[in-house]
Amino acid sequence: MQAAEMIELWRGGRRESLHLGHAVICDSTGVVEAWGCPGNVIFPRSSCKMIQALPLVESGAADAVGLTDRQLALACASHSGARIHVETVGDWLTGLDLSEADLRCGCHMPQDKEENRRLTCSDQEPDQRHNNCSGKHAGFLTLNRHLGGGPEYVEPDHPVQQAAKAAFEEVTGEDSRGYGIDGCSAPNHACSLKGLASAMAAFANPGTDRRGRAMRRLVDAMRTHPEMVAGEGRACTSLMRAARGKIAVKTGAEGVFVAILPEEGLGIALKALDGATRASEAAIVALLLHLKVLDNDDPVISTYLTGPIRNWRGIVTGEMRTAPGFPS
Amino acid sequence: MQAAEMIELWRGGRRESLHLGHAVICDSTGVVEAWGCPGNVIFPRSSCKMIQALPLVESGAADAVGLTDRQLALACASHSGARIHVETVGDWLTGLDLSEADLRCGCHMPQDKEENRRLTCSDQEPDQRHNNCSGKHAGFLTLNRHLGGGPEYVEPDHPVQQAAKAAFEEVTGEDSRGYGIDGCSAPNHACSLKGLASAMAAFANPGTDRRGRAMRRLVDAMRTHPEMVAGEGRACTSLMRAARGKIAVKTGAEGVFVAILPEEGLGIALKALDGATRASEAAIVALLLHLKVLDNDDPVISTYLTGPIRNWRGIVTGEMRTAPGFPS
Numbered sequence: 001m002q003a004a005e006m007i008e009l010w011r012g013g014r015r016e017s018l019h020l021g022h023a024v025i026c027d028s029t030g031v032v033e034a035w036g037c038p039g040n041v042i043f044p045r046s047s048c049k050m051i052q053a054l055p056l057v058e059s060g061a062a063d064a065v066g067l068t069d070r071q072l073a074l075a076c077a078s079h080s081g082a083r084i085h086v087e088t089v090g091d092w093l094t095g096l097d098l099s100e101a102d103l104r105c106g107c108h109m110p111q112d113k114e115e116n117r118r119l120t121c122s123d124q125e126p127d128q129r130h131n132n133c134s135g136k137h138a139g140f141l142t143l144n145r146h147l148g149g150g151p152e153y154v155e156p157d158h159p160v161q162q163a164a165k166a167a168f169e170e171v172t173g174e175d176s177r178g179y180g181i182d183g184c185s186a187p188n189h190a191c192s193l194k195g196l197a198s199a200m201a202a203f204a205n206p207g208t209d210r211r212g213r214a215m216r217r218l219v220d221a222m223r224t225h226p227e228m229v230a231g232e233g234r235a236c237t238s239l240m241r242a243a244r245g246k247i248a249v250k251t252g253a254e255g256v257f258v259a260i261l262p263e264e265g266l267g268i269a270l271k272a273l274d275g276a277t278r279a280s281e282a283a284i285v286a287l288l289l290h291l292k293v294l295d296n297d298d299p300v301i302s303t304y305l306t307g308p309i310r311n312w313r314g315i316v317t318g319e320m321r322t323a324p325g326f327p328s
Numbered sequence: 329m330q331a332a333e334m335i336e337l338w339r340g341g342r343r344e345s346l347h348l349g350h351a352v353i354c355d356s357t358g359v360v361e362a363w364g365c366p367g368n369v370i371f372p373r374s375s376c377k378m379i380q381a382l383p384l385v386e387s388g389a390a391d392a393v394g395l396t397d398r399q400l401a402l403a404c405a406s407h408s409g410a411r412i413h414v415e416t417v418g419d420w421l422t423g424l425d426l427s428e429a430d431l432r433c434g435c436h437m438p439q440d441k442e443e444n445r446r447l448t449c450s451d452q453e454p455d456q457r458h459n460n461c462s463g464k465h466a467g468f469l470t471l472n473r474h475l476g477g478g479p480e481y482v483e484p485d486h487p488v489q490q491a492a493k494a495a496f497e498e499v500t501g502e503d504s505r506g507y508g509i510d511g512c513s514a515p516n517h518a519c520s521l522k523g524l525a526s527a528m529a530a531f532a533n534p535g536t537d538r539r540g541r542a543m544r545r546l547v548d549a550m551r552t553h554p555e556m557v558a559g560e561g562r563a564c565t566s567l568m569r570a571a572r573g574k575i576a577v578k579t580g581a582e583g584v585f586v587a588i589l590p591e592e593g594l595g596i597a598l599k600a601l602d603g604a605t606r607a608s609e610a611a612i613v614a615l616l617l618h619l620k621v622l623d624n625d626d627p628v629i630s631t632y633l634t635g636p637i638r639n640w641r642g643i644v645t646g647e648m649r650t651a652p653g654f655p656s
Contacts, residue, residue: 009582009603012508014518016371017582017603020348043344106640121449131640180340181645190342254337254345274602275337275345312434312459317509 003273004036005323007282009309016318019279021255023270023287023326026197028205032266035326038194041177042271045188047252049076049136050218050260051171051199052186055163056139057214061146065095072218073225074135078251080231081110081130088228089129092138096145103128104154105137105184112231133184135228140164140186156187165189170211171199183253193269196258200267203248203260219260222248235281235304242300243293249284251277257284261293281305282320290327331601332364333651335610337637344646347607349583351598351615351654354525356533360594363654366522369505370599373516374406375580377464378546378588379499379527380514383491384467385542389474393423400546401553402463406579408559409438409458416556417457420466424473431456432482433465433512440559461512463556468492468514484515493517498539499527511581521597524586528595531576531588547588550576563609563632570628571621577612579605585612589621609633610648618655 003020010016022036031038044051053075056062062072071092079085093099110116110130119126128134140153140160149159156165156179165187169176172195179187191199203219206212222229226240229250235257239249248260255272257280268287272279285305288294294301301307308316322328331348338344350364359366372379381403384390390400399420407413421427438444438458447454456462468481468488477487484493484507493515497504500523507515519527531547534540550557554568557578563585567577576588583600585608596615600607613633616622622629629635636644650656 011371012506012516012518014369014371014506014508016508017601019602041342043339043342104641106642108640117448120445178340178342180342180344181639181643183639183645185639185641185643188340190340272602273345274347274600274604274607276602276604279602311509311511311513312436313432313513314434315509315513317511 002036004326006035006272006326007279008321008323009318010321011318018323019272019274019276021270021272021279021283022193023268023283024193024197025287025291026194026201026267027265028201030198031194039192040271041190041192042196042256043180043188043190043254044196044258045182045252045254045256046078046133047250047256047258047269048168048196048199049078049250050203050222050248051168052136052164053139053218054167054171054211054214056143057217058210059143059146059163061143064146065142067142069217069221070225070228071138072221073228075139076218076222076250077135077229078132078236079135079228080112080234081126081132082112082115082231085135085228085231086110086115086129089134089138093141096141098141100127100129102141102151103131103134103137104152105131105133107131131184133186136186137184154185154187161187171202172196173198193271196269197267200258200260200269201265202267204262204267205265219248219262222250238300238303239285239288242298243288247288247293251280255280257281259284259288261291264291264293266291282322283326286322286327330364332654334363334600334654335607336649336651337646338649339646346651347600347602347604349598349600349607349611350521351596351611352521352525353615353619354522354529354595355593356529358526359522367520368599369518369520370524370584371508371516371518371582372524372586373510373580373582373584374461375578375584375586375597376496376524376527377404377406377578378531378550378576379496380464380492381467381546382495382499382539382542384471385545386538387471387474387491389471392474393470395470397545397549398553398556399466400549401556403467404546404550404578405463405557406460406564407463407556408440408562409454409460410440410443410559413463413556413559414438414443414457417462417466421469424469426469428455428457430469430479431459431462431465432480433459433461435459459512461514464514465512482513482515489515499530500524501526521599524597525595528586528588528597529593530595532590532595533593547576547590550578566628566631567613567616570626571616575616575621579608583608585609587612587616589619592619592621594619610650611654614650614655
């Protein structure tokens with residue numbers, strides 16, 4: 001099945017650009033609605049961090065070192081590398097008698113404007129705490145302390161990654177379709193969009209067993225601490241705030257976005273075919289509007305979907321629209 | 329006709345993302361090769377700046393104030409806002425007894441790393457000279473001086489924009505399909521990809537009349553001063569250097585790229601459907617390789633198309649490929 005027309009950019013009365021993609025909404029029994037091909041196999045990238053964090057909670061590793069919900073939210077985050085993120089990861093590592101050098105995520109300049117400026121203007125390099133995945137990696141190191149694995153915890157056959165893979169296969173209901181190496185060096189297993197949306201629906205309908213309790217705890221951590229999951233001005237943080245903590249959402253590189261809707265018992269997964277973040281952000285807003293989880297007049301809707309596009313002089317030059325056939 | 333599969337991103341042995349698009353190669357008689365739909369109507373955005381600069385040269389306005397080839401290259405540029413660009417525009421305006429305040433392009437932070445850092449770390453705001461289109465606008469102001477128009481030279485009915493529109497319609501061989509307002513506030517007329525590629529072929533096969541001389545002068549200015557057309561590390565500059573001045577190329581926002589090949593007598597125009605720059609850059613490299621304008625072992629090819637994609641620890645995580653059916 002072909003990818004569906006999802007998000008359009010308009011200028012001068014003409015469609016200038018078009019984003020195709022696939023999107024699936026699942027409940028606990030299966031697909032509720034879909035656009036494009038639910039069987040399309042994708043790399044979830046960072047959108048599946050709450051799945052990768054399941055063994056951290058289920059194993060008792062999180063409780064063994066007294067992790068807070070704030071830290072668990074950071075374990076599920078692609079954070080901006082702001083001071084609150086960097087310091088929380090630093091303190092977390094110190095609490096494990098580890099240091100930044102024990103991370104295996106690599107360094108990049110933080111997206112957070114203030115921290116980026118501080119480093120740039122003081123001629124400092126970022127360290128691994130600034131990596132947007134450093135919270136996930138602090139979680140991996142916490143699980144690793146519990147499991148007694150070696151230091152190279154991102155190797156695919158390491159006990160930490162084997163545990164993450166097992167959780168991924170169980171909640172997606174699919175054998176791994178293979179893995180790629182993510183930007184942060186951890187393996188990222190492929191699954192169908194339907195499998196990913198099913199997993200999000202499972203997080204939205206947690207049972208009372210160990211897994212269900214871990215799912216509920218991670219979802220609550222994310223929606224209670226949206227500032228830890230991304231950062232100021234970022235889509236994940238803004239959308240969870242706009243929904244007043246009713247939902248958990250998570251972006252992934254190359255145009256992936258997922259959402260967990262506990263009140264509705266629904267999970268969403270989508271991917272822009274071309275990998276564009278502007279498309280995945282607009283599409284998740286459109287689907288959250290479709291499911292009436294966002295207020296029609298919330299400013300976040302115009303920020304990511306309906307707002308006019310303005311140029312450097314503030315003149316309106318165009319707009320984003322959902323494509324005919326995609327919800328708006 | 330559907331957009332063609334153009335550029336793919338691969339990770340873990342799987343195609344992760346896909347860019348569709350349209351691409352056309354023309355000679356002076358018409359379409360030579362095409363992928364997708366040659367009739368697809370697009371906004372050329374900044375890719376048509378050499379067309380918008382034709383009246384500046386043809387009218388005698390450029391010679392009246394003794395514009396150099398370096399300035400003409402800047403009139404065709406989407407520059408990085410480096411010191412050389414900002415200072416050249418500033419001197420140009422001073423020479424016209426005008427100032428930065430006479431520009432109508434608006435301000436944005438420069439892409440050039442050093443200048444961006446200088447402004448950021450000294451708490452200075454960018455001015456309109458930093459706008460990537462400020463060279464085009466200095467050209468508009470030069471033409472405006474010659475034509476005696478009013479100060480609001482970006483209004484669609486202003487003599488400067490009427491002259492640009494007339495040149496655009498003549499070289500594309502099409503009536504304007506309407507216009508949008510560009511990021512820099514100037515009108516940007518729509519045309520088919522075939523019309524845009526035909527125009528580039530006209531630049532590649534200039535006659536000996538006034539228009540032909542203006543075309544040759546602008547193409548020579550661009551390929552002689554590639555550093556003025558974009559900046560260090562940018563695709564336009566790097567590709568013109570890699571082709572040792574044999575070609576002129578120009579990027580446009582929302583996934584547009586054009587090329588002028590005087591030795592082959594060919595013009596190229598392409599657009600990534602989704603507007604992605606990484607796709608338009610990779611696709612133009614693929615087509616320039618296809619036409620044997622670039623050496624197979626030139627580093628620019630791995631930078632924009634064939635090189636491995638590495639993560640924050642330098643680990644190879646994937647690669648870009650041309651889609652089956654698109655030249656490689």
